[in-house]
Amino acid sequence: MNRLSEFMLPPAKSTTAEATDALFHFINVTSVILLVGITIAILYFSWKYRRRSDDDVTPVIAHNSKLEITWSVIPLILVLIVFGWGFSGYLNLITPPDDAYEIRVVGKSWLWEFHYETGHVSVNELHVPVNRPVKLIMSSDDVLHSLYIPDYRVKMDVLPNRYTSLWFEATEIGESIIFCTEYCGTAHSNMLATAYVHSAEDFETWLETAGSADDDMDPVELGERLVTRNACNTCHSADGSRLTGPTFQGLWMSERTMEDGEVVTADENYIRESILEPNARINQGYDPVMPSYAGSLNDRQIDAIIEYIKTLQ
Amino acid sequence: MATNDSTTNVKRLQVRRYKPEENPETHYLNQEKGLWAWLTTVDHKKIGLMYLGSIAFFFFIGGVLALLLRTELLTPARSFMDADVYNQVFTLHGAIMIFFFLIPAGPAVLGNFILPLQLGAKDVAFPRLNLASFYIYVIGALFTLFAIVTGGVDTGWTFYTPYSATTGGNVMAMTLGIFILGFSSILTGLNFIVTIHKMRAPGITWNKLPLNMWGLYATSIIQILATPVLAITLLLLTMERALGIGIFDPALGGDPVLYQHFFWFYSHPAVYIMIVPGFGIISEVISTFSRKIIFGYWAIALSSLAIAFIGFLVWGHHMFTAGQSSLANMVFSFLTFLVGIPTGIKIFNWLATMYRGSIDMKTPMVYAMVFLFLFTIGGFTGIMLGALSVDIHLHDTYYVVAHFHYVMMGGMVMAFLAGLHYWWPKMFGKMYSEFWAKVSLALLFVGFNMTFLPQFVMGSQGMPRRYFNYIDQFQSFHQFSTIGAYIMGVAFLLMAGYMLHSLLRGKPASSNPWGSRALEWQTASPPDLHNFHHTPVVINGPYDYHKPMSEFQLGIATSHNGHHAGEAVDVSKTEKEQA
Numbered sequence: 001m002n003r004l005s006e007f008m009l010p011p012a013k014s015t016t017a018e019a020t021d022a023l024f025h026f027i028n029v030t031s032v033i034l035l036v037g038i039t040i041a042i043l044y045f046s047w048k049y050r051r052r053s054d055d056d057v058t059p060v061i062a063h064n065s066k067l068e069i070t071w072s073v074i075p076l077i078l079v080l081i082v083f084g085w086g087f088s089g090y091l092n093l094i095t096p097p098d099d100a101y102e103i104r105v106v107g108k109s110w111l112w113e114f115h116y117e118t119g120h121v122s123v124n125e126l127h128v129p130v131n132r133p134v135k136l137i138m139s140s141d142d143v144l145h146s147l148y149i150p151d152y153r154v155k156m157d158v159l160p161n162r163y164t165s166l167w168f169e170a171t172e173i174g175e176s177i178i179f180c181t182e183y184c185g186t187a188h189s190n191m192l193a194t195a196y197v198h199s200a201e202d203f204e205t206w207l208e209t210a211g212s213a214d215d216d217m218d219p220v221e222l223g224e225r226l227v228t229r230n231a232c233n234t235c236h237s238a239d240g241s242r243l244t245g246p247t248f249q250g251l252w253m254s255e256r257t258m259e260d261g262e263v264v265t266a267d268e269n270y271i272r273e274s275i276l277e278p279n280a281r282i283n284q285g286y287d288p289v290m291p292s293y294a295g296s297l298n299d300r301q302i303d304a305i306i307e308y309i310k311t312l313q
Numbered sequence: 314m315a316t317n318d319s320t321t322n323v324k325r326l327q328v329r330r331y332k333p334e335e336n337p338e339t340h341y342l343n344q345e346k347g348l349w350a351w352l353t354t355v356d357h358k359k360i361g362l363m364y365l366g367s368i369a370f371f372f373f374i375g376g377v378l379a380l381l382l383r384t385e386l387l388t389p390a391r392s393f394m395d396a397d398v399y400n401q402v403f404t405l406h407g408a409i410m411i412f413f414f415l416i417p418a419g420p421a422v423l424g425n426f427i428l429p430l431q432l433g434a435k436d437v438a439f440p441r442l443n444l445a446s447f448y449i450y451v452i453g454a455l456f457t458l459f460a461i462v463t464g465g466v467d468t469g470w471t472f473y474t475p476y477s478a479t480t481g482g483n484v485m486a487m488t489l490g491i492f493i494l495g496f497s498s499i500l501t502g503l504n505f506i507v508t509i510h511k512m513r514a515p516g517i518t519w520n521k522l523p524l525n526m527w528g529l530y531a532t533s534i535i536q537i538l539a540t541p542v543l544a545i546t547l548l549l550l551t552m553e554r555a556l557g558i559g560i561f562d563p564a565l566g567g568d569p570v571l572y573q574h575f576f577w578f579y580s581h582p583a584v585y586i587m588i589v590p591g592f593g594i595i596s597e598v599i600s601t602f603s604r605k606i607i608f609g610y611w612a613i614a615l616s617s618l619a620i621a622f623i624g625f626l627v628w629g630h631h632m633f634t635a636g637q638s639s640l641a642n643m644v645f646s647f648l649t650f651l652v653g654i655p656t657g658i659k660i661f662n663w664l665a666t667m668y669r670g671s672i673d674m675k676t677p678m679v680y681a682m683v684f685l686f687l688f689t690i691g692g693f694t695g696i697m698l699g700a701l702s703v704d705i706h707l708h709d710t711y712y713v714v715a716h717f718h719y720v721m722m723g724g725m726v727m728a729f730l731a732g733l734h735y736w737w738p739k740m741f742g743k744m745y746s747e748f749w750a751k752v753s754l755a756l757l758f759v760g761f762n763m764t765f766l767p768q769f770v771m772g773s774q775g776m777p778r779r780y781f782n783y784i785d786q787f788q789s790f791h792q793f794s795t796i797g798a799y800i801m802g803v804a805f806l807l808m809a810g811y812m813l814h815s816l817l818r819g820k821p822a823s824s825n826p827w828g829s830r831a832l833e834w835q836t837a838s839p840p841d842l843h844n845f846h847h848t849p850v851v852i853n854g855p856y857d858y859h860k861p862m863s864e865f866q867l868g869i870a871t872s873h874n875g876h877h878a879g880e881a882v883d884v885s886k887t888e889k890e891q892a
Contacts, residue, residue, distance in 0.1 A: 007770070008769070008770050008773040008774065009773050009774065010774050010775050016702075019702065020702045020703055020705070020706055023700055023702060023703050024697070024703050024706075024773070027693070027696060027697045027700065027703070028697075031693035031694075031696070031697075034689075034693070035686075035689055035690065035693065038660065038664065038685070038686075038689055039686055041664050041667075042664065042667070042682050042685055042686065045664070045667040045668055045670070045672065046667065046672050046674060046682065049603070049667065049668070049669055049670050049671065049672050050671075050672050050673075050674065051604070051671045051672055051673040052671070054828070056604060056671030057671075057859070058603070058604055058605035058606070058669060058670050058671050058858055058859070059605075059669050059859075060606055060859050061605075061606070061608060061665070061668070061669070062606055062607075062608065062609075062610065063608065063609050063610075063611075063612070064608075064665075067665070068609060068612060068658070068661075071657070071658065071661040072654060072657075072658055075653070075654055075657045076654055079650035079651075079653055079654065079696060079699075080650070082650065082696060082699070082700050083646060083647055083650050083699075083700070085700065085702075086646060086699070086700030086701040086702045086703060086704075087643055087646060087701050087702075088702075089700075089701065089702025089703075090639070090642065090643075090646075090701035090702045090705065091639070092702075093702060093705055094639055142475070142479075143475050143476040143479065144473060144475070144476065144569060146634060146709060148709070148710075148775070148777065150706070150774065150775025151775075153702075153705065153706040154705065154706075155634050155705050155706065155708055155709070156634055156636075157634050157635045157636050159563070159569060159570070159636055160475065160563040160564070160569070161563035162563075162636065164636045177775070177784065179775065179777045180777070181708070181709035181710065181777040181778075182473075182709065183400075183469050183473070183476070183778075183779040184476060185400070185467070185476060185480065186396050186397055186400065187396065188400075188779060188780070188781070189396070189777075189779075189780035189781045189782040189783065190782060192784075244396075287481065
């Protein structure tokens, strides 16, 4: 039975996951025992006491205090155990250690931004050191989101105008998936990110070089990489297919008709404006849903994205 | 025959036995003719049937939407609809099933039909109000259909702000529709409470009230107290969208968590509006088909009331990850476990009722057993979700989806179908095919578990709900689930088939085909327009199977039906008094 219960859960990769799993298993095992008992009773009674004739006489058993107290008190004790266990586990989940490494998280429809102490921002990639508590301080730029890392058994809603937080301590070097679990519109199910767990040294190295790693790259190549890394391709295709936003293919220098009828040529300034102030002009037939990248992309990166779009004719 | 003689200040009634008429020539279905007679009827039975037709229609729509969702989910990426369409479809599936099917299914359909019959009354206390609530339901439904046609709604049935304040589509018409619908629910609840208080036949004291009545009574209390909060919430939401007044939208200075509090303050008790009538139905069915007195009458009756009251205090368990305080989380978690206890007690009481009974495995009874099994799973997984640390992991995953389908579909829909099959002969005076009913039930049971069991596993592994795309590892679970949904679809088509056949060609039903002691079976099938030709008098409990049937068929013997208290009571003195 424990095996089944283990099959039900993703691998446990944080320090708090095992405590949560233990309660999960306890409730499962207790429930299955009780369910089997109840099911056997239903089946046995319906066979043993099946109607034999229409004149069957049944005994008058209206109540039985001892029995009723028993089946009220035993479940009460069981649920009190579950309550206490769940609450103490929860207290651990909401109490980060004092030395937790802090990362700022911003949820936008439909991407995750992770801001580090160095000022570096990674989109849809959360980089954390192993065996060190990490505290995420989160807020949303638009609607409700929720950050969920199944491998760590942590989840917290991300709200506009308010900070929420969660913490975890990853126990294994590797990758884990991050979901958005509060429905947030069209591309809700594409609002995924990955948690990369590094060794302490690798994490330091990554943090130091993260911003500069792109320095000696060809602008087109860099642009393509940025488009993926910043989740532009969640809504903008490179092959002409229509997603939530207009495709990048054939965009360069094309005549665009806006919602208000204005016709604009898609030149450098138009693309730059679309990245920094996406809702200033809206292409006809599309919704004003893109978040602003002001502050998360610098001028050089915007240049690279423009160079990349130029190649998609 | 029996008389009630105890003390001298008690009014005496002369009673005699009224055997129910078999296969009557005239009954409520043919006493008034024509469409106009139906549309203007104040008869609770006909109104119940009109509700039945309406909810069957909405169940069909909601079911088709569910099958579309499941078909789309056969593949991890796009199968045949766009993300925006998918989001609208799951919103409508939820909203239609909850507001237009589950909430009216218990009280408005079966409650309306059965409540006055079980009380021995001619109708509900306010028959015209009853008709009005049906039309309010229809108007609410029209608004919703209007919203669907004019742009659709993609907010999820919960309308969480700020998304619902900013998204396109016709959210206002939809919320207005549900706002209107709420009044139908409030008026039905009011009507039932007054009817149960004031219109019980002579002899039906509170401890002889059928448990179905206790269930509906508890439900009515929730309907009256909780539904206005939904109305207020939706009104505030509309004000925010239309007038830009900041209440819930942070961009306007509002608080989105406040919206969640408001919404769940209604919507959690609403879960009990859906399920508590089911408890009543199951009590009736298990007792009748076990031909045995119900075990723990007061435990079942009072636990329904306890659930109704504690149910008001647990709404915060929908918000464990929403950003409310940890103290609030602790209190709501604790109260959630408390509400589990009366529910567990009911399960044991029903089991104990079957013990040493004379169990007849007719379709309604099998539905009741399926209910016990599936609802127990729903209950245990609810305990799982009530545990704070585990809920942090499971919240907003498919585990929750599976849990509430076990409670709502495995619980309420199975109870509703048990009730529908149980009272079908009374409603239409026709029997249905026992064989095809059981075939359909077997398919339904298999299909249901195939659909929702894999969702527990998926959810535990981390599959979030309301996902159009999903990662590849979940595909086999989704496909299994979809096949299960198709099997359920077949089961429901089969059900529609044999029920239609029963209506057209069904064998005539006797007045009491199940040998029940309950009052609604002591009149003709189908009943007269005014339910009974006499004023029924009740001297035994509704589940006293150890007493002879003749004692359950009593009515006032005098021509003036017990009115005109001043007139001499024509009861001959008992021997003791003569002495």
